[in-house]
Amino acid sequence: MKNKSTYKLTEGAILLAIFTVLLLMTLYIPGLGLVVNFFLALPFMMFSAKHDWKSASVFTIAALILSLIVGTFLAIPIALTYGVTGVVIGLMIGKGKSRLAIFVAGSLVFLANTIIQYAIAVALFNMNxxxxxxxxxxxxxxxxxxxxxxxxxxxxxxxxxxxxxxxxLMETLMPSMFVMASFMIVFLIQLLCFPVLRRFGVKVQQWMPFREMSLPKSLLWYYLLSLIASMFVQPEVGSYWHWAITNLLFVLQFLMLVQGFTFIAYYSHPKGYSKAILVVSIILAVLIPFILYIVRILGIIDLGFDLRKRMGEKK
Known part of the structure:
Protein backbone atom coordinates (compact mmCIF):
# COMPACT_ATOMS: atom_id res chain seq x y z
CA MET A 1 0.00 0.00 0.00
CA LYS A 2 2.84 2.35 0.92
CA ASN A 3 4.69 1.53 -2.29
CA LYS A 4 1.53 2.20 -4.28
CA SER A 5 1.07 5.62 -2.66
CA THR A 6 4.73 6.45 -3.23
CA TYR A 7 4.42 5.46 -6.88
CA LYS A 8 1.30 7.62 -7.25
CA LEU A 9 3.03 10.63 -5.70
CA THR A 10 6.13 10.14 -7.84
CA GLU A 11 4.11 9.74 -11.01
CA GLY A 12 2.02 12.78 -10.14
CA ALA A 13 5.10 14.91 -9.48
CA ILE A 14 6.68 13.91 -12.80
CA LEU A 15 3.49 14.59 -14.75
CA LEU A 16 3.05 17.95 -13.00
CA ALA A 17 6.60 18.87 -14.00
CA ILE A 18 5.83 17.91 -17.60
CA PHE A 19 2.64 19.96 -17.51
CA THR A 20 4.54 22.97 -16.15
CA VAL A 21 7.07 22.80 -18.97
CA LEU A 22 4.30 22.48 -21.56
CA LEU A 23 2.45 25.42 -20.02
CA LEU A 24 5.56 27.61 -20.05
CA MET A 25 6.15 26.77 -23.70
CA THR A 26 2.53 27.56 -24.50
CA LEU A 27 2.65 30.92 -22.73
CA TYR A 28 6.08 32.20 -23.68
CA ILE A 29 7.10 30.65 -27.01
CA PRO A 30 5.06 32.15 -29.86
CA GLY A 31 4.28 29.81 -32.70
CA LEU A 32 5.47 26.67 -30.96
CA GLY A 33 3.01 27.34 -28.15
CA LEU A 34 0.11 26.99 -30.59
CA VAL A 35 1.12 23.37 -31.17
CA VAL A 36 2.24 22.56 -27.64
CA ASN A 37 -1.07 23.67 -26.11
CA PHE A 38 -2.75 20.61 -27.64
CA PHE A 39 -0.55 18.47 -25.38
CA LEU A 40 -1.49 20.29 -22.17
CA ALA A 41 -4.23 17.76 -21.45
CA LEU A 42 -1.82 14.82 -21.84
CA PRO A 43 -0.48 14.70 -18.24
CA PHE A 44 -4.05 14.85 -16.91
CA MET A 45 -5.15 12.03 -19.21
CA MET A 46 -2.20 9.88 -18.25
CA PHE A 47 -2.73 10.35 -14.52
CA SER A 48 -6.52 10.06 -14.41
CA ALA A 49 -6.53 7.00 -16.69
CA LYS A 50 -4.63 5.10 -13.99
CA HIS A 51 -6.17 6.56 -10.83
CA ASP A 52 -9.57 7.46 -9.39
CA TRP A 53 -11.37 10.78 -9.68
CA LYS A 54 -10.33 11.92 -6.20
CA SER A 55 -6.65 11.58 -7.01
CA ALA A 56 -7.26 13.25 -10.37
CA SER A 57 -8.98 16.16 -8.61
CA VAL A 58 -6.00 16.65 -6.30
CA PHE A 59 -3.70 16.49 -9.32
CA THR A 60 -5.77 19.17 -11.08
CA ILE A 61 -5.71 21.48 -8.05
CA ALA A 62 -1.93 21.10 -7.83
CA ALA A 63 -1.65 21.92 -11.53
CA LEU A 64 -3.74 25.08 -11.05
CA ILE A 65 -1.50 26.22 -8.20
CA LEU A 66 1.58 25.63 -10.33
CA SER A 67 -0.04 27.54 -13.18
CA LEU A 68 -0.52 30.53 -10.93
CA ILE A 69 3.10 30.34 -9.75
CA VAL A 70 4.85 29.96 -13.10
CA GLY A 71 2.42 32.01 -15.14
CA THR A 72 -0.14 34.68 -14.42
CA PHE A 73 -3.85 34.71 -13.74
CA LEU A 74 -4.27 34.21 -17.49
CA ALA A 75 -2.64 30.78 -17.15
CA ILE A 76 -5.38 29.51 -14.83
CA PRO A 77 -8.18 29.42 -17.45
CA ILE A 78 -5.89 27.55 -19.83
CA ALA A 79 -4.88 25.04 -17.17
CA LEU A 80 -8.46 24.63 -15.99
CA THR A 81 -9.89 24.07 -19.47
CA TYR A 82 -7.30 21.57 -20.62
CA GLY A 83 -6.95 20.04 -17.17
CA VAL A 84 -10.61 19.24 -16.58
CA THR A 85 -10.99 18.05 -20.17
CA GLY A 86 -7.96 15.80 -19.78
CA VAL A 87 -9.24 14.40 -16.49
CA VAL A 88 -12.64 13.52 -17.96
CA ILE A 89 -11.04 11.90 -21.00
CA GLY A 90 -8.58 10.00 -18.81
CA LEU A 91 -11.27 8.71 -16.45
CA MET A 92 -13.33 7.48 -19.38
CA ILE A 93 -10.27 5.80 -20.86
CA GLY A 94 -9.70 4.08 -17.53
CA LYS A 95 -13.28 2.79 -17.61
CA GLY A 96 -12.83 1.42 -21.14
CA LYS A 97 -15.40 3.69 -22.77
CA SER A 98 -15.68 3.89 -26.55
CA ARG A 99 -13.75 6.49 -28.52
CA LEU A 100 -16.97 8.19 -29.58
CA ALA A 101 -18.17 8.51 -25.98
CA ILE A 102 -14.77 9.84 -24.92
CA PHE A 103 -14.75 12.33 -27.78
CA VAL A 104 -18.26 13.64 -27.10
CA ALA A 105 -17.73 13.88 -23.33
CA GLY A 106 -14.38 15.62 -23.72
CA SER A 107 -15.81 18.07 -26.24
CA LEU A 108 -18.79 18.94 -24.05
CA VAL A 109 -16.54 19.49 -21.03
CA PHE A 110 -14.22 21.70 -23.09
CA LEU A 111 -17.24 23.63 -24.39
CA ALA A 112 -18.69 24.07 -20.89
CA ASN A 113 -15.35 25.38 -19.60
CA THR A 114 -15.09 27.83 -22.48
CA ILE A 115 -18.62 29.16 -22.03
CA ILE A 116 -18.30 29.52 -18.25
CA GLN A 117 -14.97 31.32 -18.52
CA TYR A 118 -16.31 33.58 -21.25
CA ALA A 119 -19.33 34.46 -19.11
CA ILE A 120 -17.10 35.20 -16.11
CA ALA A 121 -14.83 37.40 -18.23
CA VAL A 122 -17.82 39.41 -19.45
CA ALA A 123 -19.60 39.65 -16.10
CA LEU A 124 -16.66 40.33 -13.78
CA PHE A 125 -13.97 41.89 -15.96
CA ASN A 126 -16.09 43.44 -18.72
CA MET A 127 -13.95 41.63 -21.29
CA ASN A 128 -16.03 40.64 -24.31
CA LEU A 169 -24.05 36.26 -39.58
CA MET A 170 -20.81 35.73 -37.66
CA GLU A 171 -22.39 37.31 -34.60
CA THR A 172 -25.48 35.11 -34.94
CA LEU A 173 -23.50 31.91 -35.49
CA MET A 174 -21.08 32.49 -32.63
CA PRO A 175 -22.68 29.76 -30.43
CA SER A 176 -22.26 27.26 -33.27
CA MET A 177 -18.66 28.39 -33.68
CA PHE A 178 -18.08 27.71 -29.99
CA VAL A 179 -19.50 24.20 -30.36
CA MET A 180 -17.61 23.32 -33.52
CA ALA A 181 -14.35 24.81 -32.25
CA SER A 182 -14.61 22.78 -29.04
CA PHE A 183 -15.19 19.54 -30.93
CA MET A 184 -12.37 20.32 -33.34
CA ILE A 185 -9.90 21.16 -30.57
CA VAL A 186 -10.72 17.99 -28.62
CA PHE A 187 -10.40 15.97 -31.83
CA LEU A 188 -6.90 17.38 -32.34
CA ILE A 189 -6.04 16.76 -28.68
CA GLN A 190 -7.01 13.12 -29.03
CA LEU A 191 -5.30 12.79 -32.38
CA LEU A 192 -2.00 14.00 -30.93
CA CYS A 193 -2.16 12.67 -27.37
CA PHE A 194 -3.63 9.19 -27.74
CA PRO A 195 -0.62 7.74 -29.61
CA VAL A 196 1.58 9.00 -26.75
CA LEU A 197 -0.72 7.38 -24.20
CA ARG A 198 -0.45 4.07 -26.02
CA ARG A 199 3.34 4.33 -26.01
CA PHE A 200 3.18 4.52 -22.21
CA GLY A 201 0.96 1.48 -21.90
CA VAL A 202 -2.42 3.17 -21.53
CA LYS A 203 -5.03 1.16 -23.38
CA VAL A 204 -7.18 3.39 -25.57
CA GLN A 205 -10.10 2.07 -27.60
CA GLN A 206 -9.77 2.33 -31.36
CA TRP A 207 -12.07 4.46 -33.49
CA MET A 208 -14.59 2.57 -35.53
CA PRO A 209 -13.83 2.97 -39.25
CA PHE A 210 -15.08 6.29 -40.60
CA ARG A 211 -17.14 4.48 -43.23
CA GLU A 212 -19.13 2.68 -40.52
CA MET A 213 -20.13 5.83 -38.67
CA SER A 214 -23.73 6.91 -39.00
CA LEU A 215 -25.73 9.59 -37.25
CA PRO A 216 -29.00 8.88 -35.41
CA LYS A 217 -32.02 9.15 -37.68
CA SER A 218 -33.66 11.53 -35.24
CA LEU A 219 -31.20 14.22 -36.35
CA LEU A 220 -32.76 14.12 -39.81
CA TRP A 221 -36.15 15.03 -38.35
CA TYR A 222 -34.59 17.84 -36.35
CA TYR A 223 -32.95 19.07 -39.53
CA LEU A 224 -36.18 18.98 -41.52
CA LEU A 225 -38.12 20.74 -38.77
CA SER A 226 -35.44 23.42 -38.51
CA LEU A 227 -35.45 23.84 -42.28
CA ILE A 228 -39.24 24.21 -42.36
CA ALA A 229 -39.13 26.66 -39.46
CA SER A 230 -36.51 28.79 -41.21
CA MET A 231 -38.65 28.88 -44.37
CA PHE A 232 -42.05 29.64 -42.86
CA VAL A 233 -41.51 31.23 -39.46
CA GLN A 234 -38.91 33.78 -40.61
CA PRO A 235 -38.32 35.45 -37.24
CA GLU A 236 -36.93 38.95 -37.00
CA VAL A 237 -33.16 39.18 -37.40
CA GLY A 238 -31.56 39.50 -33.98
CA SER A 239 -34.45 37.87 -32.13
CA TYR A 240 -34.05 34.79 -29.97
CA TRP A 241 -35.89 32.53 -32.43
CA HIS A 242 -33.76 33.74 -35.32
CA TRP A 243 -30.65 33.04 -33.28
CA ALA A 244 -31.87 29.57 -32.23
CA ILE A 245 -33.08 28.42 -35.65
CA THR A 246 -30.00 29.72 -37.48
CA ASN A 247 -27.57 28.02 -35.11
CA LEU A 248 -29.50 24.77 -35.00
CA LEU A 249 -29.74 24.67 -38.78
CA PHE A 250 -26.05 25.43 -39.18
CA VAL A 251 -24.96 22.62 -36.86
CA LEU A 252 -27.38 20.11 -38.37
CA GLN A 253 -26.29 21.01 -41.90
CA PHE A 254 -22.73 20.31 -40.87
CA LEU A 255 -23.76 16.93 -39.43
CA MET A 256 -25.58 16.04 -42.66
CA LEU A 257 -22.38 16.90 -44.48
CA VAL A 258 -20.42 14.54 -42.24
CA GLN A 259 -23.01 11.83 -42.94
CA GLY A 260 -22.50 12.39 -46.65
CA PHE A 261 -18.75 11.95 -46.35
CA THR A 262 -19.16 8.75 -44.33
CA PHE A 263 -21.37 7.38 -47.11
CA ILE A 264 -18.74 8.23 -49.71
CA ALA A 265 -16.20 6.31 -47.62
CA TYR A 266 -18.67 3.42 -47.20
CA TYR A 267 -19.38 3.26 -50.93
CA SER A 268 -15.70 3.50 -51.90
CA HIS A 269 -14.45 0.74 -49.58
CA PRO A 270 -16.00 -2.37 -51.20
CA LYS A 271 -15.24 -0.96 -54.64
CA GLY A 272 -11.57 -0.86 -53.75
CA TYR A 273 -11.30 2.84 -54.48
CA SER A 274 -8.41 4.77 -53.02
CA LYS A 275 -8.92 6.68 -49.77
CA ALA A 276 -7.86 9.71 -51.76
CA ILE A 277 -11.42 9.78 -53.14
CA LEU A 278 -12.70 10.86 -49.74
CA VAL A 279 -9.92 13.42 -49.30
CA VAL A 280 -10.54 14.89 -52.74
CA SER A 281 -14.29 15.05 -52.12
CA ILE A 282 -13.72 16.95 -48.86
CA ILE A 283 -11.38 19.42 -50.57
CA LEU A 284 -13.80 19.95 -53.46
CA ALA A 285 -16.70 20.44 -51.03
CA VAL A 286 -14.74 23.14 -49.22
CA LEU A 287 -13.78 24.91 -52.45
CA ILE A 288 -16.96 24.45 -54.48
CA PRO A 289 -20.32 25.17 -52.77
CA PHE A 290 -22.21 23.09 -55.35
CA ILE A 291 -20.27 19.97 -54.34
CA LEU A 292 -20.98 20.84 -50.72
CA TYR A 293 -24.72 20.78 -51.38
CA ILE A 294 -24.49 17.46 -53.23
CA VAL A 295 -22.61 15.80 -50.36
CA ARG A 296 -25.12 17.17 -47.86
CA ILE A 297 -28.05 15.87 -49.91
CA LEU A 298 -26.28 12.52 -50.16
CA GLY A 299 -26.03 12.45 -46.37
CA ILE A 300 -29.73 13.26 -46.02
CA ILE A 301 -30.72 10.51 -48.46
CA ASP A 302 -28.40 8.01 -46.77
CA LEU A 303 -29.84 8.80 -43.36
CA GLY A 304 -33.45 8.90 -44.49
CA PHE A 305 -33.59 5.95 -46.90
CA ASP A 306 -30.95 3.58 -45.49
CA LEU A 307 -28.83 3.62 -48.62
CA ARG A 308 -26.18 1.45 -46.98
CA LYS A 309 -28.72 -1.21 -46.07
CA ARG A 310 -30.15 -1.17 -49.58
CA MET A 311 -26.67 -1.49 -51.04
CA GLY A 312 -26.00 -4.44 -48.74
CA GLU A 313 -29.19 -6.18 -49.87
CA LYS A 314 -28.20 -5.86 -53.53
CA LYS A 315 -24.85 -7.56 -52.97
Missing part, protein backbone atom coordinates in the same frame (compact mmCIF):
# COMPACT_ATOMS: atom_id res chain seq x y z
CA UNK A 129 -13.47 39.45 -26.83
CA UNK A 130 -16.10 38.43 -29.36
CA UNK A 131 -17.76 41.83 -29.33
CA UNK A 132 -14.38 43.54 -29.57
CA UNK A 133 -13.46 41.37 -32.55
CA UNK A 134 -16.71 42.18 -34.34
CA UNK A 135 -16.34 45.90 -33.62
CA UNK A 136 -12.78 45.83 -34.94
CA UNK A 137 -13.93 43.99 -38.05
CA UNK A 138 -16.65 46.56 -38.68
CA UNK A 139 -14.20 49.40 -38.16
CA UNK A 140 -11.77 47.86 -40.63
CA UNK A 141 -14.56 47.70 -43.22
CA UNK A 142 -15.44 51.35 -42.65
CA UNK A 143 -11.76 52.32 -42.80
CA UNK A 144 -11.28 50.48 -46.08
CA UNK A 145 -14.37 52.13 -47.56
CA UNK A 146 -13.15 55.55 -46.42
CA UNK A 147 -9.72 55.00 -47.96
CA UNK A 148 -11.22 54.00 -51.29
CA UNK A 149 -13.50 57.04 -51.30
CA UNK A 150 -10.58 59.35 -50.49
CA UNK A 151 -8.71 57.87 -53.45
CA UNK A 152 -11.63 58.83 -55.67
CA UNK A 153 -12.87 55.30 -56.25
CA UNK A 154 -16.53 54.38 -56.17
CA UNK A 155 -17.47 51.82 -53.56
CA UNK A 156 -20.09 49.29 -54.56
CA UNK A 157 -22.82 49.43 -51.93
CA UNK A 158 -23.74 45.80 -52.52
CA UNK A 159 -20.21 44.74 -51.54
CA UNK A 160 -20.38 46.80 -48.34
CA UNK A 161 -23.79 45.32 -47.52
CA UNK A 162 -22.39 41.85 -48.11
CA UNK A 163 -19.57 42.48 -45.64
CA UNK A 164 -22.02 43.85 -43.10
CA UNK A 165 -24.25 40.81 -43.56
CA UNK A 166 -21.21 38.61 -42.99
CA UNK A 167 -20.50 40.36 -39.70
CA UNK A 168 -24.13 39.94 -38.63
Missing amino acids: MIEEFLVTFKESINTSVGMLENMGQTVDESVVEQFESTVT
Whole structure:
Protein backbone atom coordinates (compact mmCIF):
# COMPACT_ATOMS: atom_id res chain seq x y z
CA MET A 1 0.00 0.00 0.00
CA LYS A 2 2.84 2.35 0.92
CA ASN A 3 4.69 1.53 -2.29
CA LYS A 4 1.53 2.20 -4.28
CA SER A 5 1.07 5.62 -2.66
CA THR A 6 4.73 6.45 -3.23
CA TYR A 7 4.42 5.46 -6.88
CA LYS A 8 1.30 7.62 -7.25
CA LEU A 9 3.03 10.63 -5.70
CA THR A 10 6.13 10.14 -7.84
CA GLU A 11 4.11 9.74 -11.01
CA GLY A 12 2.02 12.78 -10.14
CA ALA A 13 5.10 14.91 -9.48
CA ILE A 14 6.68 13.91 -12.80
CA LEU A 15 3.49 14.59 -14.75
CA LEU A 16 3.05 17.95 -13.00
CA ALA A 17 6.60 18.87 -14.00
CA ILE A 18 5.83 17.91 -17.60
CA PHE A 19 2.64 19.96 -17.51
CA THR A 20 4.54 22.97 -16.15
CA VAL A 21 7.07 22.80 -18.97
CA LEU A 22 4.30 22.48 -21.56
CA LEU A 23 2.45 25.42 -20.02
CA LEU A 24 5.56 27.61 -20.05
CA MET A 25 6.15 26.77 -23.70
CA THR A 26 2.53 27.56 -24.50
CA LEU A 27 2.65 30.92 -22.73
CA TYR A 28 6.08 32.20 -23.68
CA ILE A 29 7.10 30.65 -27.01
CA PRO A 30 5.06 32.15 -29.86
CA GLY A 31 4.28 29.81 -32.70
CA LEU A 32 5.47 26.67 -30.96
CA GLY A 33 3.01 27.34 -28.15
CA LEU A 34 0.11 26.99 -30.59
CA VAL A 35 1.12 23.37 -31.17
CA VAL A 36 2.24 22.56 -27.64
CA ASN A 37 -1.07 23.67 -26.11
CA PHE A 38 -2.75 20.61 -27.64
CA PHE A 39 -0.55 18.47 -25.38
CA LEU A 40 -1.49 20.29 -22.17
CA ALA A 41 -4.23 17.76 -21.45
CA LEU A 42 -1.82 14.82 -21.84
CA PRO A 43 -0.48 14.70 -18.24
CA PHE A 44 -4.05 14.85 -16.91
CA MET A 45 -5.15 12.03 -19.21
CA MET A 46 -2.20 9.88 -18.25
CA PHE A 47 -2.73 10.35 -14.52
CA SER A 48 -6.52 10.06 -14.41
CA ALA A 49 -6.53 7.00 -16.69
CA LYS A 50 -4.63 5.10 -13.99
CA HIS A 51 -6.17 6.56 -10.83
CA ASP A 52 -9.57 7.46 -9.39
CA TRP A 53 -11.37 10.78 -9.68
CA LYS A 54 -10.33 11.92 -6.20
CA SER A 55 -6.65 11.58 -7.01
CA ALA A 56 -7.26 13.25 -10.37
CA SER A 57 -8.98 16.16 -8.61
CA VAL A 58 -6.00 16.65 -6.30
CA PHE A 59 -3.70 16.49 -9.32
CA THR A 60 -5.77 19.17 -11.08
CA ILE A 61 -5.71 21.48 -8.05
CA ALA A 62 -1.93 21.10 -7.83
CA ALA A 63 -1.65 21.92 -11.53
CA LEU A 64 -3.74 25.08 -11.05
CA ILE A 65 -1.50 26.22 -8.20
CA LEU A 66 1.58 25.63 -10.33
CA SER A 67 -0.04 27.54 -13.18
CA LEU A 68 -0.52 30.53 -10.93
CA ILE A 69 3.10 30.34 -9.75
CA VAL A 70 4.85 29.96 -13.10
CA GLY A 71 2.42 32.01 -15.14
CA THR A 72 -0.14 34.68 -14.42
CA PHE A 73 -3.85 34.71 -13.74
CA LEU A 74 -4.27 34.21 -17.49
CA ALA A 75 -2.64 30.78 -17.15
CA ILE A 76 -5.38 29.51 -14.83
CA PRO A 77 -8.18 29.42 -17.45
CA ILE A 78 -5.89 27.55 -19.83
CA ALA A 79 -4.88 25.04 -17.17
CA LEU A 80 -8.46 24.63 -15.99
CA THR A 81 -9.89 24.07 -19.47
CA TYR A 82 -7.30 21.57 -20.62
CA GLY A 83 -6.95 20.04 -17.17
CA VAL A 84 -10.61 19.24 -16.58
CA THR A 85 -10.99 18.05 -20.17
CA GLY A 86 -7.96 15.80 -19.78
CA VAL A 87 -9.24 14.40 -16.49
CA VAL A 88 -12.64 13.52 -17.96
CA ILE A 89 -11.04 11.90 -21.00
CA GLY A 90 -8.58 10.00 -18.81
CA LEU A 91 -11.27 8.71 -16.45
CA MET A 92 -13.33 7.48 -19.38
CA ILE A 93 -10.27 5.80 -20.86
CA GLY A 94 -9.70 4.08 -17.53
CA LYS A 95 -13.28 2.79 -17.61
CA GLY A 96 -12.83 1.42 -21.14
CA LYS A 97 -15.40 3.69 -22.77
CA SER A 98 -15.68 3.89 -26.55
CA ARG A 99 -13.75 6.49 -28.52
CA LEU A 100 -16.97 8.19 -29.58
CA ALA A 101 -18.17 8.51 -25.98
CA ILE A 102 -14.77 9.84 -24.92
CA PHE A 103 -14.75 12.33 -27.78
CA VAL A 104 -18.26 13.64 -27.10
CA ALA A 105 -17.73 13.88 -23.33
CA GLY A 106 -14.38 15.62 -23.72
CA SER A 107 -15.81 18.07 -26.24
CA LEU A 108 -18.79 18.94 -24.05
CA VAL A 109 -16.54 19.49 -21.03
CA PHE A 110 -14.22 21.70 -23.09
CA LEU A 111 -17.24 23.63 -24.39
CA ALA A 112 -18.69 24.07 -20.89
CA ASN A 113 -15.35 25.38 -19.60
CA THR A 114 -15.09 27.83 -22.48
CA ILE A 115 -18.62 29.16 -22.03
CA ILE A 116 -18.30 29.52 -18.25
CA GLN A 117 -14.97 31.32 -18.52
CA TYR A 118 -16.31 33.58 -21.25
CA ALA A 119 -19.33 34.46 -19.11
CA ILE A 120 -17.10 35.20 -16.11
CA ALA A 121 -14.83 37.40 -18.23
CA VAL A 122 -17.82 39.41 -19.45
CA ALA A 123 -19.60 39.65 -16.10
CA LEU A 124 -16.66 40.33 -13.78
CA PHE A 125 -13.97 41.89 -15.96
CA ASN A 126 -16.09 43.44 -18.72
CA MET A 127 -13.95 41.63 -21.29
CA ASN A 128 -16.03 40.64 -24.31
CA MET A 129 -13.47 39.45 -26.83
CA ILE A 130 -16.10 38.43 -29.36
CA GLU A 131 -17.76 41.83 -29.33
CA GLU A 132 -14.38 43.54 -29.57
CA PHE A 133 -13.46 41.37 -32.55
CA LEU A 134 -16.71 42.18 -34.34
CA VAL A 135 -16.34 45.90 -33.62
CA THR A 136 -12.78 45.83 -34.94
CA PHE A 137 -13.93 43.99 -38.05
CA LYS A 138 -16.65 46.56 -38.68
CA GLU A 139 -14.20 49.40 -38.16
CA SER A 140 -11.77 47.86 -40.63
CA ILE A 141 -14.56 47.70 -43.22
CA ASN A 142 -15.44 51.35 -42.65
CA THR A 143 -11.76 52.32 -42.80
CA SER A 144 -11.28 50.48 -46.08
CA VAL A 145 -14.37 52.13 -47.56
CA GLY A 146 -13.15 55.55 -46.42
CA MET A 147 -9.72 55.00 -47.96
CA LEU A 148 -11.22 54.00 -51.29
CA GLU A 149 -13.50 57.04 -51.30
CA ASN A 150 -10.58 59.35 -50.49
CA MET A 151 -8.71 57.87 -53.45
CA GLY A 152 -11.63 58.83 -55.67
CA GLN A 153 -12.87 55.30 -56.25
CA THR A 154 -16.53 54.38 -56.17
CA VAL A 155 -17.47 51.82 -53.56
CA ASP A 156 -20.09 49.29 -54.56
CA GLU A 157 -22.82 49.43 -51.93
CA SER A 158 -23.74 45.80 -52.52
CA VAL A 159 -20.21 44.74 -51.54
CA VAL A 160 -20.38 46.80 -48.34
CA GLU A 161 -23.79 45.32 -47.52
CA GLN A 162 -22.39 41.85 -48.11
CA PHE A 163 -19.57 42.48 -45.64
CA GLU A 164 -22.02 43.85 -43.10
CA SER A 165 -24.25 40.81 -43.56
CA THR A 166 -21.21 38.61 -42.99
CA VAL A 167 -20.50 40.36 -39.70
CA THR A 168 -24.13 39.94 -38.63
CA LEU A 169 -24.05 36.26 -39.58
CA MET A 170 -20.81 35.73 -37.66
CA GLU A 171 -22.39 37.31 -34.60
CA THR A 172 -25.48 35.11 -34.94
CA LEU A 173 -23.50 31.91 -35.49
CA MET A 174 -21.08 32.49 -32.63
CA PRO A 175 -22.68 29.76 -30.43
CA SER A 176 -22.26 27.26 -33.27
CA MET A 177 -18.66 28.39 -33.68
CA PHE A 178 -18.08 27.71 -29.99
CA VAL A 179 -19.50 24.20 -30.36
CA MET A 180 -17.61 23.32 -33.52
CA ALA A 181 -14.35 24.81 -32.25
CA SER A 182 -14.61 22.78 -29.04
CA PHE A 183 -15.19 19.54 -30.93
CA MET A 184 -12.37 20.32 -33.34
CA ILE A 185 -9.90 21.16 -30.57
CA VAL A 186 -10.72 17.99 -28.62
CA PHE A 187 -10.40 15.97 -31.83
CA LEU A 188 -6.90 17.38 -32.34
CA ILE A 189 -6.04 16.76 -28.68
CA GLN A 190 -7.01 13.12 -29.03
CA LEU A 191 -5.30 12.79 -32.38
CA LEU A 192 -2.00 14.00 -30.93
CA CYS A 193 -2.16 12.67 -27.37
CA PHE A 194 -3.63 9.19 -27.74
CA PRO A 195 -0.62 7.74 -29.61
CA VAL A 196 1.58 9.00 -26.75
CA LEU A 197 -0.72 7.38 -24.20
CA ARG A 198 -0.45 4.07 -26.02
CA ARG A 199 3.34 4.33 -26.01
CA PHE A 200 3.18 4.52 -22.21
CA GLY A 201 0.96 1.48 -21.90
CA VAL A 202 -2.42 3.17 -21.53
CA LYS A 203 -5.03 1.16 -23.38
CA VAL A 204 -7.18 3.39 -25.57
CA GLN A 205 -10.10 2.07 -27.60
CA GLN A 206 -9.77 2.33 -31.36
CA TRP A 207 -12.07 4.46 -33.49
CA MET A 208 -14.59 2.57 -35.53
CA PRO A 209 -13.83 2.97 -39.25
CA PHE A 210 -15.08 6.29 -40.60
CA ARG A 211 -17.14 4.48 -43.23
CA GLU A 212 -19.13 2.68 -40.52
CA MET A 213 -20.13 5.83 -38.67
CA SER A 214 -23.73 6.91 -39.00
CA LEU A 215 -25.73 9.59 -37.25
CA PRO A 216 -29.00 8.88 -35.41
CA LYS A 217 -32.02 9.15 -37.68
CA SER A 218 -33.66 11.53 -35.24
CA LEU A 219 -31.20 14.22 -36.35
CA LEU A 220 -32.76 14.12 -39.81
CA TRP A 221 -36.15 15.03 -38.35
CA TYR A 222 -34.59 17.84 -36.35
CA TYR A 223 -32.95 19.07 -39.53
CA LEU A 224 -36.18 18.98 -41.52
CA LEU A 225 -38.12 20.74 -38.77
CA SER A 226 -35.44 23.42 -38.51
CA LEU A 227 -35.45 23.84 -42.28
CA ILE A 228 -39.24 24.21 -42.36
CA ALA A 229 -39.13 26.66 -39.46
CA SER A 230 -36.51 28.79 -41.21
CA MET A 231 -38.65 28.88 -44.37
CA PHE A 232 -42.05 29.64 -42.86
CA VAL A 233 -41.51 31.23 -39.46
CA GLN A 234 -38.91 33.78 -40.61
CA PRO A 235 -38.32 35.45 -37.24
CA GLU A 236 -36.93 38.95 -37.00
CA VAL A 237 -33.16 39.18 -37.40
CA GLY A 238 -31.56 39.50 -33.98
CA SER A 239 -34.45 37.87 -32.13
CA TYR A 240 -34.05 34.79 -29.97
CA TRP A 241 -35.89 32.53 -32.43
CA HIS A 242 -33.76 33.74 -35.32
CA TRP A 243 -30.65 33.04 -33.28
CA ALA A 244 -31.87 29.57 -32.23
CA ILE A 245 -33.08 28.42 -35.65
CA THR A 246 -30.00 29.72 -37.48
CA ASN A 247 -27.57 28.02 -35.11
CA LEU A 248 -29.50 24.77 -35.00
CA LEU A 249 -29.74 24.67 -38.78
CA PHE A 250 -26.05 25.43 -39.18
CA VAL A 251 -24.96 22.62 -36.86
CA LEU A 252 -27.38 20.11 -38.37
CA GLN A 253 -26.29 21.01 -41.90
CA PHE A 254 -22.73 20.31 -40.87
CA LEU A 255 -23.76 16.93 -39.43
CA MET A 256 -25.58 16.04 -42.66
CA LEU A 257 -22.38 16.90 -44.48
CA VAL A 258 -20.42 14.54 -42.24
CA GLN A 259 -23.01 11.83 -42.94
CA GLY A 260 -22.50 12.39 -46.65
CA PHE A 261 -18.75 11.95 -46.35
CA THR A 262 -19.16 8.75 -44.33
CA PHE A 263 -21.37 7.38 -47.11
CA ILE A 264 -18.74 8.23 -49.71
CA ALA A 265 -16.20 6.31 -47.62
CA TYR A 266 -18.67 3.42 -47.20
CA TYR A 267 -19.38 3.26 -50.93
CA SER A 268 -15.70 3.50 -51.90
CA HIS A 269 -14.45 0.74 -49.58
CA PRO A 270 -16.00 -2.37 -51.20
CA LYS A 271 -15.24 -0.96 -54.64
CA GLY A 272 -11.57 -0.86 -53.75
CA TYR A 273 -11.30 2.84 -54.48
CA SER A 274 -8.41 4.77 -53.02
CA LYS A 275 -8.92 6.68 -49.77
CA ALA A 276 -7.86 9.71 -51.76
CA ILE A 277 -11.42 9.78 -53.14
CA LEU A 278 -12.70 10.86 -49.74
CA VAL A 279 -9.92 13.42 -49.30
CA VAL A 280 -10.54 14.89 -52.74
CA SER A 281 -14.29 15.05 -52.12
CA ILE A 282 -13.72 16.95 -48.86
CA ILE A 283 -11.38 19.42 -50.57
CA LEU A 284 -13.80 19.95 -53.46
CA ALA A 285 -16.70 20.44 -51.03
CA VAL A 286 -14.74 23.14 -49.22
CA LEU A 287 -13.78 24.91 -52.45
CA ILE A 288 -16.96 24.45 -54.48
CA PRO A 289 -20.32 25.17 -52.77
CA PHE A 290 -22.21 23.09 -55.35
CA ILE A 291 -20.27 19.97 -54.34
CA LEU A 292 -20.98 20.84 -50.72
CA TYR A 293 -24.72 20.78 -51.38
CA ILE A 294 -24.49 17.46 -53.23
CA VAL A 295 -22.61 15.80 -50.36
CA ARG A 296 -25.12 17.17 -47.86
CA ILE A 297 -28.05 15.87 -49.91
CA LEU A 298 -26.28 12.52 -50.16
CA GLY A 299 -26.03 12.45 -46.37
CA ILE A 300 -29.73 13.26 -46.02
CA ILE A 301 -30.72 10.51 -48.46
CA ASP A 302 -28.40 8.01 -46.77
CA LEU A 303 -29.84 8.80 -43.36
CA GLY A 304 -33.45 8.90 -44.49
CA PHE A 305 -33.59 5.95 -46.90
CA ASP A 306 -30.95 3.58 -45.49
CA LEU A 307 -28.83 3.62 -48.62
CA ARG A 308 -26.18 1.45 -46.98
CA LYS A 309 -28.72 -1.21 -46.07
CA ARG A 310 -30.15 -1.17 -49.58
CA MET A 311 -26.67 -1.49 -51.04
CA GLY A 312 -26.00 -4.44 -48.74
CA GLU A 313 -29.19 -6.18 -49.87
CA LYS A 314 -28.20 -5.86 -53.53
CA LYS A 315 -24.85 -7.56 -52.97
